Amino acid sequence: MEVYLDCGGGISGDMTLAALAHLGVDFAPLTAALEKAGVPCELEVREEVRAAGPGRCADVRWRHEGQPLRHPADIAAIFNAVDLPAAVRQRALSVLDALTMAEAHAHQIAPEKVHFHEVGAVDTLVDILGVCYGLEQLGARRITASSLPWFSGSIDCAHGRIPLPAPATAWLLRDKPVYATDAREELITPTGAALLHALTDEFTGAPSGTLRAMGTGYGSRPAASGLRVWLLEAAPQADHARGGRELVSQLETHIDHLTGEELGQALTALADMPEVLDVLWLPGTGKKNRPSGLLRVLCLVGNEDAASRAMVRHTHTLGLRCQRMERLVLPRRAVTARVAGRDMPAKLYVVEGRGYVRPEAEALGRAAHEDGLGTPALRLAANPENCPEI
Helix, strand or coil: EEEEEEEECCCCHHHHHHHHHHHCCCCCHHHHHHHHHHCCCEEEEEEEEECCEEEEEEEEEEECCCCCCHHHHHHHHHEEEEEEECCHHHHHHHHHHHHHHHHHHCCCCCCCCCCCCCCCCCHHHHHHHHHHHHHHHHHCEEEEEEEEEECCEEEECCCEEEECCCCHHHCCCCCCCCCCCCCCCEEEEEHHHHHHHCCCCCECCCCCCCEEEEEEEEEECCCCCEEEEEECCCCCEEEEECEEEEEEEEEEEECCCCHHHHHHHCCCCCCCCCCEEEEEEEEEECCHHHHEEEEEEEEEEEHHHHHHHHHHHHHHCCCEEEEEEEEEECCCEEEEEEEEEEEEEEEEEEEEEEEEEEEEEHHHHHHHHHCCCCCHHHHHCCCCCHHCCC
């Protein structure tokens, strides 16, 4: 499964926990495991309805008076002691390491001297471990996220008044895609930024796959929106031997600024890419009565970025349109066909239960050249009886 984090309303540890709870994750086994490891705490999840719809809020409660100031090594030791799957532990340690390095940079101290006193070490511990536990319970093997909302202002903390994003958050937001907002409050906390930094496989404009569920997590701010977490099944990819359906991306742009030589080179370069399934050029007339055309490239969704970059590189177009659609793939496999006295590579494909053989065009062209014939002569000479049994 894939999890997509829609961060338009911000992200924090408790918002992420709440969204996962809204998706159906039961955190009772986690708190029981933490208590066995010497961390007696409670995770209270309650229903919440705001303008963005129904969701959940989550609060961590420490069952003793006060909270100990735990250093990263203390929290890591608890992560290693809790009886949880190795994948949960590995993710949690990665998030903890990201947060530790960010706090060390913000305070200009050694990582081992960092202590989590702003919201309490137990809150940090449960937020990180709980999110990683929830992702494992949902079967999340890939995590993607939206671009992140920029915010400004200031907040008071143990070190006084600091600007937003907080220094640790700002360090973690490096190399992440952001967009401007008018927000003057903390939309992304250091823990939220650490989760994104350590766990996100890709930042993308939209989820890709089949949507199965959505959970909304609200934070302590009285904001109308929260973190929306989408659960998806990966985009289907057909087994070409058996046929089936798969999700593809169709990229297109209008071209009216290239010379004939440049256009031909662009079409060749795109068609030669292993990530590209097909390239189509449809000539026509564009604005201002200029000769122009539609360039269309087909690729699997997973190759969309590579194909998009290549289209821009080879055409210098100023924009692309992207449409995702499902395509039906017929069963086919590679075979050898006997054509005009010679063996050549071919495809055996199936239509309505019957197999047909189509020699590969390049092989036919080479053979025709050797025989001094046109390609259609050899293609039409192919004997249907040469079709092997399916």
